[in-house]
Amino acid sequence: LEGKKGKGKTLAAVAIVKQLRDLFGKHVVCIGSRLGLTEAFGEYTFLDERRFIEELDKIRLISKDTEDDQVQTAVEGALANLGIDIMDATLVFDEAYKLFDARTPSDKLVRVFGYFMAQSRHYNITIVLVAPNRDMIDKRVRRQIDWFGRCSTTCRSVPNPATQRPMCVKKGCPHRTTVRFIGGAERFKLTIFGPTYWDLFDTWTRVGFRESHLKIGNL
Numbered sequence: 001l002e003g004k005k006g007k008g009k010t011l012a013a014v015a016i017v018k019q020l021r022d023l024f025g026k027h028v029v030c031i032g033s034r035l036g037l038t039e040a041f042g043e044y045t046f047l048d049e050r051r052f053i054e055e056l057d058k059i060r061l062i063s064k065d066t067e068d069d070q071v072q073t074a075v076e077g078a079l080a081n082l083g084i085d086i087m088d089a090t091l092v093f094d095e096a097y098k099l100f101d102a103r104t105p106s107d108k109l110v111r112v113f114g115y116f117m118a119q120s121r122h123y124n125i126t127i128v129l130v131a132p133n134r135d136m137i138d139k140r141v142r143r144q145i146d147w148f149g150r151c152s153t154t155c156r157s158v159p160n161p162a163t164q165r166p167m168c169v170k171k172g173c174p175h176r177t178t179v180r181f182i183g184g185a186e187r188f189k190l191t192i193f194g195p196t197y198w199d200l201f202d203t204w205t206r207v208g209f210r211e212s213h214l215k216i217g218n219l
Contacts, residue, residue: 009151011194013128013130018200029090090125097132155177165198165199
């Protein structure tokens, strides 16, 4: 999911992962960021990025000597050590460029995650990456994305003074967020009614930077 600041990326991500959970039983795993989810969203699992990197590396090492039909079991076993079941799950990465930065291609997470995406068919997961622009994500990850969703919205959102949840201040606004998906030659459009999901997340929640992003030259 891509789009500039305030174009409805987080709203679209919350709506999509909630519907996948409610309609298809795909439990939600947030990695690196909690997406600002509130108690109203319901159950989800949070996984710290450092632990995720460690477990992905274990998966890579296990799978080197593992037959294709055994990879699924190997992956489940590695993540089970964290109490995480990713089978039939939705993995969501908010501000994904902070994890898979195109400017740090030697980053261990970028290298290992490319392998992870290639093997994802074995465990029937849906991966949702959220970023302002796809070019900010390393090409080894980007080339394996099946659908690119460009987000836009009719809303002008500000924090509700009482709840800090999103609210629209645009008079007469239909509160529509539109995601235009492109996957090769295929296209489709998803329209989301904002107020249905506003109480489920805090779009102004703080998202930290990774240590590697704070290293500038020799400073």
